[in-house]
Amino acid sequence: MSLEDDLGDWRRSHYSSELQGMDGREVTLMGYVSSIRDHGNIVFVMLTDKEGEVQIVFKKDGSSNLPEAESKVEPSPSSLSSLSPSPQSLQSSHSLFSKAKVLKEHSSIAVRGVVKSMKNAPKGIEIIPREMKILSLARSIPPFSIYSKSIPLDARLDIRAVDLRRHYLRAVFKIRHNVLKAIRAFLDEQGFIEVNTPKMISTASEGGAALFPIFYFDREAFLAQSPQLYKEQLTLAFEKVYEIAPIFRAEPSRTNRHLAEAISVDVEHAFVNYEDVMHILEGMVSHVIGYVKDKNREELDMLSMDLVKPTTPFPRYRYSELVDMLRREGARIEWGDDFTTEHLKALAGILKGYYFVVDWPASMRPFYTKVKGDGSYALSESFDLMYNDLEISSGSTRINRKDELIARLKMQGLKPESFTHHLIVFDYGMPPHAGFGLGLERFLMTITGIENIRDTTFYPRDIDRLVP
Amino acid sequence: MSLEDDLGDWRRSHYSSELQGMDGREVTLMGYVSSIRDHGNIVFVMLTDKEGEVQIVFKKDGSSNLPEAESKVEPSPSSLSSLSPSPQSLQSSHSLFSKAKVLKEHSSIAVRGVVKSMKNAPKGIEIIPREMKILSLARSIPPFSIYSKSIPLDARLDIRAVDLRRHYLRAVFKIRHNVLKAIRAFLDEQGFIEVNTPKMISTASEGGAALFPIFYFDREAFLAQSPQLYKEQLTLAFEKVYEIAPIFRAEPSRTNRHLAEAISVDVEHAFVNYEDVMHILEGMVSHVIGYVKDKNREELDMLSMDLVKPTTPFPRYRYSELVDMLRREGARIEWGDDFTTEHLKALAGILKGYYFVVDWPASMRPFYTKVKGDGSYALSESFDLMYNDLEISSGSTRINRKDELIARLKMQGLKPESFTHHLIVFDYGMPPHAGFGLGLERFLMTITGIENIRDTTFYPRDIDRLVP
Numbered sequence: 041m042s043l044e045d046d047l048g049d050w051r052r053s054h055y056s057s058e059l060q061g062m063d064g065r066e067v068t069l070m071g072y073v074s075s076i077r078d079h080g081n082i083v084f085v086m087l088t089d090k091e092g093e094v095q096i097v098f099k100k101d102g103s104s105n106l107p108e109a110e111s112k113v114e115p116s117p118s119s120l121s122s123l124s125p126s127p128q129s130l131q132s133s134h135s136l137f138s139k140a141k142v143l144k145e146h147s148s149i150a151v152r153g154v155v156k157s158m159k160n161a162p163k164g165i166e167i168i169p170r171e172m173k174i175l176s177l178a179r180s181i182p183p184f185s186i187y188s189k190s191i192p193l194d195a196r197l198d199i200r201a202v203d204l205r206r207h208y209l210r211a212v213f214k215i216r217h218n219v220l221k222a223i224r225a226f227l228d229e230q231g232f233i234e235v236n237t238p239k240m241i242s243t244a245s246e247g248g249a250a251l252f253p254i255f256y257f258d259r260e261a262f263l264a265q266s267p268q269l270y271k272e273q274l275t276l277a278f279e280k281v282y283e284i285a286p287i288f289r290a291e292p293s294r295t296n297r298h299l300a301e302a303i304s305v306d307v308e309h310a311f312v313n314y315e316d317v318m319h320i321l322e323g324m325v326s327h328v329i330g331y332v333k334d335k336n337r338e339e340l341d342m343l344s345m346d347l348v349k350p351t352t353p354f355p356r357y358r359y360s361e362l363v364d365m366l367r368r369e370g371a372r373i374e375w376g377d378d379f380t381t382e383h384l385k386a387l388a389g390i391l392k393g394y395y396f397v398v399d400w401p402a403s404m405r406p407f408y409t410k411v412k413g414d415g416s417y418a419l420s421e422s423f424d425l426m427y428n429d430l431e432i433s434s435g436s437t438r439i440n441r442k443d444e445l446i447a448r449l450k451m452q453g454l455k456p457e458s459f460t461h462h463l464i465v466f467d468y469g470m471p472p473h474a475g476f477g478l479g480l481e482r483f484l485m486t487i488t489g490i491e492n493i494r495d496t497t498f499y500p501r502d503i504d505r506l507v508p
Numbered sequence: 509m510s511l512e513d514d515l516g517d518w519r520r521s522h523y524s525s526e527l528q529g530m531d532g533r534e535v536t537l538m539g540y541v542s543s544i545r546d547h548g549n550i551v552f553v554m555l556t557d558k559e560g561e562v563q564i565v566f567k568k569d570g571s572s573n574l575p576e577a578e579s580k581v582e583p584s585p586s587s588l589s590s591l592s593p594s595p596q597s598l599q600s601s602h603s604l605f606s607k608a609k610v611l612k613e614h615s616s617i618a619v620r621g622v623v624k625s626m627k628n629a630p631k632g633i634e635i636i637p638r639e640m641k642i643l644s645l646a647r648s649i650p651p652f653s654i655y656s657k658s659i660p661l662d663a664r665l666d667i668r669a670v671d672l673r674r675h676y677l678r679a680v681f682k683i684r685h686n687v688l689k690a691i692r693a694f695l696d697e698q699g700f701i702e703v704n705t706p707k708m709i710s711t712a713s714e715g716g717a718a719l720f721p722i723f724y725f726d727r728e729a730f731l732a733q734s735p736q737l738y739k740e741q742l743t744l745a746f747e748k749v750y751e752i753a754p755i756f757r758a759e760p761s762r763t764n765r766h767l768a769e770a771i772s773v774d775v776e777h778a779f780v781n782y783e784d785v786m787h788i789l790e791g792m793v794s795h796v797i798g799y800v801k802d803k804n805r806e807e808l809d810m811l812s813m814d815l816v817k818p819t820t821p822f823p824r825y826r827y828s829e830l831v832d833m834l835r836r837e838g839a840r841i842e843w844g845d846d847f848t849t850e851h852l853k854a855l856a857g858i859l860k861g862y863y864f865v866v867d868w869p870a871s872m873r874p875f876y877t878k879v880k881g882d883g884s885y886a887l888s889e890s891f892d893l894m895y896n897d898l899e900i901s902s903g904s905t906r907i908n909r910k911d912e913l914i915a916r917l918k919m920q921g922l923k924p925e926s927f928t929h930h931l932i933v934f935d936y937g938m939p940p941h942a943g944f945g946l947g948l949e950r951f952l953m954t955i956t957g958i959e960n961i962r963d964t965t966f967y968p969r970d971i972d973r974l975v976p
Contacts, residue, residue, distance in 0.1 A: 044909070046881070047940040052779055070779045072744075072937050090699065090747040148939040150779070175779075176908055180935040201933045204745035213746070217701045224692070231558065233685045236771055238967045239707070239754050240720070240731075242974045252708070253723045254731065256768075257758065257971050263708075263722065263731075270967060273976075276540075277672035278681070279558040285754065286707050290725065300724075303704055311520055311538045311618070311643075413514070440644055441512070461976035465669045467648040469540050471616040472515040499706045499738060503725050506710045508741070508929035 043142060045173035050150050057091035059165050062155040069094065069167065070150045070175075072205070073143050074186055083140045086162070087151060088186075088205070095158075095166045096151055098140035102133020139172050146178035146202065193494060200499055200508055211339035212488050212496060215332055219484060220284065222331035223305055226324045232280040232307065237270035239263055239286065243458045250290035252300075263288035266477060267306050268408065269462045272438055275310040275473045276465060282307045284480070292503045296492045297430060299481060301501040307435075308475035314410075314421040314437040317474045318396060321425060321433060322352045325394060325483070332487055345489050354425070355395040362387060362397060376401050381429075388429035394486075398423045407448040410437040425478070427486040435476025442466035511610060513641035518618050525559035527633050530623040537562065537635065538618045538643075540673070541611050542654055551608045554630070555619060556654075556673070563626075563634045564619055566608035570601025607640055614646035614670065661962060668967055668976055679807035680956050680964060683800055687952060688752065690799035691773055694792045700748040700775065705738035707731055707754065711926045718758035720768075731756035734945060735774050736876065737930045740906055743778040743941045744933060750775045752948070760971045764960045765898060767949060769969040775903075776943035782878075782889045782905040785942045786864060789893060789901060790820045793862060793951070800955060813957050822893070823863040830855060830865060844869050849897075856897035862954075866891045875916040878905035893946070895954040903944025910934035 053068040071089030078084075081100040086093050143149070153169035182199060184191040186206045196203040203209065224234070240256055241264045252263040267283050274281045287304040309317055330349040333340070340347055357365075366373050369386050373379075379387070402411045402420040412419040421437035439445045442463060446456045456463060481496040494500035499508060521536040539557030546552075549568040554561050611617070621637035650667060652659040654674045664671040671677065692702070708724055709732045720731040735751050742749045755772040777785055798817040801808070808815055825833075834841050837854050841847075847855070870879045870888040880887040889905035907913045910931060914924045924931060949964040962968035967976060 047779065047781065051784075070939070072939070144937075146937040148778075148937040175940055176934075176937045178935065178937040179910075180932075182936065198929075199932060199936070201741035201744045202936045204742070210745060213701065213703070220702055221692075221696065224689075228689065233681065234688055235681070235966055236754065238769055238969055240756065240769055240969055240974065255721045256974055257760065259974060261974055273669035274672070274966065276669045277678060286704065288708065292725065301706055301708055310616075311515065313515060316519075442647075461666075464648075464667060465976075466644075467646065468650065468667070468670045469612075469614040469616040469644045469646040471538070471540070472643055498703055498742065501706055501708055506708065506724055506727060506729055508933075 043174060044177055045150075045175060047150070047173070047175060050152075050173060052089075052150075055091035056087065056089050056094040059094060059155050059167075060163075063157050065155050066152065066170070067155055067167070068150065068152050069096075071148070073145050073147045073149060073178075074205075076143060076145060078141070083137070083143075085140060085143060085149075087149065087167075093162065095161045096140075096153065096169050097166050098137050098169060099133070100137045102137070136169060136172060139174060140169075142174070142177070144178040145181065146205070147174060148176040149174055193492065197494070197500065197505065198508070204498065208342055209495065211336075211342040212484070212490060213498070214339050215336045215343075215488055216480075216484055216496070218332050218335050219328055219480070219487065222328040223284070223324060225331075226327045227282045227307065230280070230320065232282045232309075233278050235271070235274055235278070235281045235283050236285060237264070237267040237274070237283060239288070242461075250292075252288050252290045265289050266304065268406075268477075269459075271306050271308040271475060272408065272470075272473060273462070273465045275308050275471060276468065279310040279471070280308075294503065296494075297482065297485075299493055299497060299500055299502060302497070303480040305478040305480055305483075306475070307478075308438075308473060310471040310473045312474050313472070314398075314423055314435060314474045317435055317476055318356075318398075318423055318425075319353070321435065321476055321478070322350075322354045322394070322396075324478075325354075325425070326350050326352050328483075329487060343488050343490075345487070347487065350394050354393075355391070356398050356423075357391070357395060358399045359397055359401065359419075360399070365390065376403060378404060384426075384429035384431075387426075391426070392428060394425065394427050396423050396425055400424075405436060407452045407454060408436075408438050408445065409448075410439050411448075421474075423476075425476075427482075430482055430486065432482040432486060433476050433478040435474065437472070437474040440466070440470045440472045442470075511642060512645055513618075513643060515618070515641070515643060518620075518641060520557075520618075523559035524555065524557050524562040527562060527623050527635075528631075531625050533623050534620065534638070535623055535635070536618065536620050537564075539616070541613050541615045541617060541646075542673075544611060544613060546609070551605070551611075553608060553611060553617075555617065555635075561630065563629045564608075564621065564637050565634050566605050566637060567601070568605045570605070604637060604640060607642060608637075610645070611642070612646040613649065614673070615642060616644040617642055661960065665962070665968065665973065666976070672966070676810055677963065679804075679810040680952070680958055681966070682807050683804045683811075683956055684948075684952055684964070686800050686803050687796055687948070687955065690796040691752070691792060693799075694795045695750045695775065698748070698788065700750045700777075701746050703739065703742055703746070703749045703751050704753060705732070705735040705742070705751055707756070710929075718760075720756050720758045733757050734772065736874075736945075737927075739774050739776040739943060740876065740938075740941060741930070741933050743776050743939060744936065747778040747939070748776075762971065764962075765950065765953075767961055767965060767968055767970060770965070771948040773946040773948055773951075774943070775946075776941060778939040778941045780942050781940070782866075782891055782903060782942045785903055785944055786824075786866075786891055786893075787821070789903065789944055789946070790818075790822045790862070790864075792946075793822075793893070794818050794820050796951075797955060811956055811958075813955070815955065818862050822861075823859070824866050824891075825859070825863060826867045827865055827869065827887075828867070833858065844871060846872060852894075852897035852899075855894075859894070860896060862893065862895050864891050864893055868892075873904060875920045875922060876904075876906045876913065877916075878907050879916075889942075891944075893944075895950075898950055898954065900950045900954060901944050901946040903942065905940070905942040908934070908938045908940045910938075 052070045071087045074088035075086040083098040085096040150173040152171040153167040158166045182202050254261045283306045333347045399419045400422045405420045409420045425433035481493050484496040520538045539555045542556035543554040551566040553564040618641040620639040621635040626634045650670050722729045751774045801815045867887045868890045873888045877888045893901035952964040
C-alpha cells in the first residue's frame with residue numbers, strides 16, 4: 041500500500057533514448073524495471089521505456105564520486121560512481137536505497153536523477169537517482185525473461201501483455217506499425233480511398249467456408265470472412281478502395297500460419313484487370329519493405345533480419361507451369377489439384393522470395409473470379425502472391441456481369457437467392473474491376489522472420505485459444 | 509450481350525479533373541453516366557469518375573464545328589460544336605451515336621475523344637468522342653437522382669452501393685478518408701503505436717452492456733463492445749497505443765446517433781492522467797479539422813460547411829456545474845443522474861461547439877475509472893467530449909491497482925472471476941494510464957453536418973438493418 045506512490049504531477053521529461061550528451065542534466069524517466077542486479081550496497085536497476093533502456097544506480101550511502109584515478113584505471117561493475125546527492129533532494133539517500141531494495145522486475149517506476157556518462161554502463165550512460173516513485177510494484181514473477189527468445193508459446197500467451205514486453209516482440213510490433221503506415225501511404229498516393237465494411241453480415245460472402253454465427257438481435261447472422269462483396273460494390277462509387285480490418289474464419293486449423301481472427305489488407309480497383317492490381321501489389325510490397333528497411337534498422341538488427349528490398353516485377357509462374365515443375369521433381373499432382381504443404385515446400389526449394397502464381401484453374405477459385413476469355417474458359421484471371429512456401433495474398437479480375445455471376449454461383453453450388461442484395465448492384469453499371477486481399481500477419485512473417493503467425497498478432501485467436 | 513464491351517487493353521489516361529488546358533489532346537476517360545440529355549440528333553452525356561465529371565457530346569452526323577460567329581454570339585445548349593471525326597476512328601460516327609442512344613444513367617463507359625474548351629459546358633470543357641466502350645449497361649433506374657439530397661433513407665440504403673454515388677455522400681466519405689489520415693498522422697507524430705485487439709472475446713469488457721453473442725467453435729463468446737481492457741493491457745509493453753477498428757453494441761436504439769457497428773478511435777497512454785489525454789484529444793480534433801478544412805475545400809463546399817478550426821484548449825465544465833446550470837434553466841435533474849436528450853439540448857442552447865464535461869460522479873462511470881483522490885471519492889477523473897448536444901468521446905484516468913479494480917468490479921455488481929485474464933496483468937507493474945475512445949462516425953457528423961449517423965458509415969447496421 042504505502043510502498044506505492046501516485047503519479048501526482050510527475051511527468052516524463054525524456055525517453056531513455058534521448059540522454060546522449062546530457063551529462064549532468066536532471067531528467068525524469070518513467071518505465072518498468074527490466075532487470076535488477078543487487079550487489080548489497082549498490083543496486084543496478086535497468087529501466088526500460090518505449091524507446092529503450094537505461095541503467096539506474098542506487099547506492100546505500102549515496103556516496104560521492106570515487107577517486108578519478110580509480111574509475112579510470114579499471115572500472116568494475118561495483119565501482120560505479122555517482123554524483124553527490126542534491127541537498128534539496130526530497131528523499132534521503134537512505135530512504136531512496138530502501139525503495140530500490142523493494143523493487144521487483146516489471147515494477148513501474150519514475151526516477152528523477154542526473155545523467156552521467158559511464159563507459160562501462162550499457163550505451164555509456166547511467167542515471168544517478170535523486171528521487172524515485174514506485175508507481176506499481178510487481179507482485180509476480182513471469183516464467184520468462186524479457187531478454188529470452190525461446191519460451192513455450194502457451195506460457196507466454198497466458199500473460200500476453202507481459203510477454204509483449206520482450207524485446208524481440210516489441211521489435212516485431214514496431215515494424216508492424218510501419219508496415220501499416222507504409223501500406224496506407226502507398227495506397228493514398230495512388231488515389232485509393234479508405235473504407236470500412238460491415239463485419240456482421242447476413243450471408244456467407246464466398247460460400248462454403250467456415251463462418252462464425254452470431255445472434256443479431258432476433259436473427260442469425262455471421263462474422264464476415266472477408267470484405268469481398270462489399271469492396272467490389274464500393275468500386276461503383278469510389279473506383280479505388282482499400283480496407284484494413286479484421287476478418288474471421290472458423291477454420292479448425294492448428295498450423296503456424298492460420299488465425300481465426302486476422303487483419304486483412306483489401307484492395308479493389310475499377311476499370312483494371314488482375315495484371316494491373318498485381319503491379320500495384322508488388323509495388324506496395326516493395327515500397328513497404330524499403331520503408332521498414334530504412335526506418336526500423338534497430339528492430340531488424342534485434343531480429344537478425346537482413347532485409348532486402350525486392351525488385352519488381354516479381355517473377356510470375358502459371359499454375360500449369362508449376363504443376364509441370366512439380367512433376368519433373370517427382371511430385372504426384374494432377375492439373376486442378378491445389379498445392380499441398382509438401383508441394384509448396386518443393387516449389388520453395390526452387391522459387392525463392394516473392395513470386396506470383398497466375399492463371400489458376402477457374403474451378404479452384406471463388407465464384408466472383410473472372411474466367412479467361414481465351415476459348416478454353418478453364419483458366420481464370422487470378423493470382424496468388426507467394427513468399428517461398430507461404431501464400432500471402434490472393435487476387436483476381438472479378439466478374440462484372442450479372443448473368444455470368446449467377447451462372448458461376450450455380451456452378452459452385454451456391455444459391456443466387458442468398459446474394460440478392462449483392463446481385464442487385466450489378467443492375468447499375470458495375471464497372472470491370474480487380475483486386476486482392478493481403479494477409480497482414482503473413483506479410484509481417486516474411487519481413488520479421490517470425491515463424492509462428494501467433495507472434496505477429498497481439499492477442500491470437502485460434503480453435504484452442506479465446507483468452508486473454 | 510453484344511451491347512457491352514470488354515475492357516481489353518483500354519486504360520484511363522486522365523481523370524475528368526485533369527483536362528484543363530488540354531485542348532485538342534486525345535484522352536481516354538472512364539466512369540459512369542451520371543446524366544443524359546437527349547436532343548434527338550445530339551446527346552449530352554455526363555461522365556462521372558472518382559475526381560469529378562465532364563460532358564461528352566455525341567452527334568448523329570459527327571458534324572464539324574458550327575460557324576465560329578454563331579457559337580460566339582449566343583451559344584445555346586443545342587448549338588455545341590465538335591471537332592471533325594478523326595479519319596482513323598475505329599467506330600463510325602453513326603455506330604458511335606447509336607451506342608450513345610443505348611446508354612442509360614449509371615452505365616459504366618470508357619470514352620476516347622478529344623478535349624475541347626466550351627464556355628457553356630460544365631467547367632468549360634467537353635469531350636468530342638471518337639470511340640466508346642460500354643463496359644456495363646445499367647438495367648435498372650434507381651429511385652433517386654445522384655444530385656438530390658432528400659430521399660427517404662431506407663430506399664437509399666437498400667441499394668447503398670448506388671446511393672453512395674450521390675455527390676454529397678462521396679464528399680462525406682472523401683472527408684472521412686482525410687479524417688482517418690489526419691488522426692493517424694497526429695498520433696504517429698506523438699509516438700503512439702497502432703495496435704489491433706481481438707473482436708471475439710470471452711467476457712464482456714465493461715459488463716452489463718448489450719453484447720452480440722457468437723458461437724466460437726464449441727464455446728460461447730461475444731463481439732467486443734470496445735477494446736478497453738486490451739488497450740489498457742497494451743500500455744504495459746507499448747506505453748502509447750491506438751486502435752481504429754469496429755466496435756459492436758447490441759443496443760436496440762433507433763436514434764439518429766447510434767449504430768450497432770461503428771468505428772472507434774481508441775487511445776491509451778501510460779504515465780499520464782485524464783487531463784493529459786484531454787489535451788491530446790483536443791489537439792487531435794483541432795488538427796483533424798484544420799487538415800480537412802485545408803484538403804477538402806471542394807467537399808466542404810458541396811456540403812455547405814463553413815468549417816472553423818477550433819481553438820484549444822476547449823472549454824471544460826464540471827458535471828456538477830452543468831447540473832446547476834440545468835437547474836437554473838428550470839430542468840429537473842438530481843446530482844448523479846445522466847443527462848437526458850432534453851438536458852443535452854438545453855445545454856447546447858448555452859454551450860456551443862466542442863467542450864468537455866469533466867469530473868463525473870464515479871457511480872456513473874465504468875468500473876475501470878479512477879476515483880478522484882480529493883477525500884470525497886464520489887467524483888472520478890473522467891470526461892466526455894461534446895459537440896453541441898452530441899457526445900463524441902469519453903475518457904478517464906484508469907485504475908492501475910489490482911485491489912482497487914477488484915473493489916470497483918464488485919461495487920458495480922460484476923464478478924472478478926470473469927476478469928481473471930485481465931486482472932492477472934495488474935500483478936506485473938501496471939503503470940498509471942489514461943485514455944479515451946472517440947466515435948469516428950459521430951466526429952464525422954460534427955465535421956460534415958450530416959444529421960443521421962447512418963450516412964457517415966458505408967453500410968449501417970442497426971436493430972432493423974442487417975443488409976446489404
